[in-house]
Amino acid sequence: MHKDIKEILISKQEIDSIVSDIAAKIDKDYADKDMLMVGLLKGSICFMADLMKTMKLDSKIDFVVASSYADGTESTGTVNIVKDVSQSVEGKDILIVEDIIDSGNTLDFMVKYFKAKKAKSVKIATLLDKPDRRKVKIDVDYVGRIIPDEFVVGYGLDYAEDYRTLPYIGILKESVYS
Numbered sequence: 222m223h224k225d226i227k228e229i230l231i232s233k234q235e236i237d238s239i240v241s242d243i244a245a246k247i248d249k250d251y252a253d254k255d256m257l258m259v260g261l262l263k264g265s266i267c268f269m270a271d272l273m274k275t276m277k278l279d280s281k282i283d284f285v286v287a288s289s290y291a292d293g294t295e296s297t298g299t300v301n302i303v304k305d306v307s308q309s310v311e312g313k314d315i316l317i318v319e320d321i322i323d324s325g326n327t328l329d330f331m332v333k334y335f336k337a338k339k340a341k342s343v344k345i346a347t348l349l350d351k352p353d354r355r356k357v358k359i360d361v362d363y364v365g366r367i368i369p370d371e372f373v374v375g376y377g378l379d380y381a382e383d384y385r386t387l388p389y390i391g392i393l394k395e396s397v398y399s
């Protein structure tokens with residue numbers, strides 16, 4: 222285990238089983254849809270890659286870079302699109318793939334953004350959800366795991382750009398950021 226990790230919250234094996242469950246649901250729900258998976262970079266990279274390989278359906282994929290965090294552990298509340306999708310979302314069934322929902326600001330913004338661009342439907346798949354910290358109500362369609370109010374890293378999730386390459390989700394030691 223990495224020296225800055227207090228505890229492994231979700232092991233690699235548990236992540237695999239979460240991904241399989243969500244992939245099966247997506248296969249069922251999107252069978253006759255015009256699907257476009259949109260990963261929110263960079264945090265969703267591992268989840269998106271595993272999900273798109275595990276599901277049986279074919280889907281177009283794209284990515285958005287939306288930023289609401291500086292280098293801290295709190296959302297600033299203002300969301301900016303740093304990099305947009307590179308294709309039209311009009312008439313598409315969008316599945317936003319996210320690493321974790323915290324305040325909800327990022328997804329609230331992204332759902333409204335794609336709806337304004339005339340997507341046919343917009344759903345959300347998130348690996349993790351921290352509902353205790355929600356500031357805006359979000360309808361989430363696929364949730365991997367509800368977790369307590371702890372700052373977690375690994376499997377794509379970072380703290381100040383570190384720890385993304387860890388193969389598990391771990392709770393970061395408070396001494397690292399306080």
Ligand code: IMP
Pocket residue numbers: 261264289290296319320321322323324325326327328371372373374378379380
């Ligand atoms: P929200 O807009 O507050 O819901 O924040 C969502 C984004 O904040 C996620 O996509 C993550 O990039 C980041 N985030 C929130 N909580 C954590 C965490 O515990 N670890 C790492 N990143 C987090």
Ligand code: MG
Pocket residue numbers: 261262263264265320321
């Ligand atoms: Mg993110």
